Amino acid sequence: MKRDDLTLKDIVVQNELFVVYPYQTKDARFLAEWMSVSQLDLFYLSSSFTFPVSEDTFNDYVAKASSEEGHRFYSVLLKKSNEHIGHFEIKNINMRHNIGTGAHIVLDPKYRKKGWGKPFVHLVSEAGFEALNLDRLSLSVHTENLSAIAAYIRAGYRFEGTIRDVLTFEDKRFSLYQLSLLKTEWQEMRPLQFKNDKFIK
Numbered sequence: 001m002k003r004d005d006l007t008l009k010d011i012v013v014q015n016e017l018f019v020v021y022p023y024q025t026k027d028a029r030f031l032a033e034w035m036s037v038s039q040l041d042l043f044y045l046s047s048s049f050t051f052p053v054s055e056d057t058f059n060d061y062v063a064k065a066s067s068e069e070g071h072r073f074y075s076v077l078l079k080k081s082n083e084h085i086g087h088f089e090i091k092n093i094n095m096r097h098n099i100g101t102g103a104h105i106v107l108d109p110k111y112r113k114k115g116w117g118k119p120f121v122h123l124v125s126e127a128g129f130e131a132l133n134l135d136r137l138s139l140s141v142h143t144e145n146l147s148a149i150a151a152y153i154r155a156g157y158r159f160e161g162t163i164r165d166v167l168t169f170e171d172k173r174f175s176l177y178q179l180s181l182l183k184t185e186w187q188e189m190r191p192l193q194f195k196n197d198k199f200i201k
Contacts (some may be wrong), residue, residue, distance in 0.1 A: 013126040028055040038156030098135040117151030138180040
């Protein structure tokens, strides 16, 4: 669905493919759909929700998390059509140490497997390092979520370690990889990213 209620001044960051705007309550309808594809898909994405996810459930989560100073929510639109196609968050923001954590990084299922993972993850980095002026971003990802892991690694994130058997799904235990990217590393990568992804400031 297209978003026609946004203006240039609302833009947080953008690249050749995508434009990022602050999340709005009405965006929950997209999240409810994307996060309810399957129980396993939701488990890979988040341990904060039960299946299926409703609009009210997601907005209740946003309202509670937004009451905390260190949590930002973003909606991602496809630049050529203004269609809402993604979402991500940066949480655990600590401005004393200039750190934060990427979370709920989700792309509309119909736009997956198009090679958009890397430029999509770049938006998270751009929002964290440029819009929020952080010095470090971290991510957690299921060890079996191979497509997400590949996108994060291609976008420059580095493995830091494994949190073993931390979650349970259908009587099976799952582990998480911890990854991170530093602003100095991001700045070294950006000239190449401008060339390949045509970032626009």
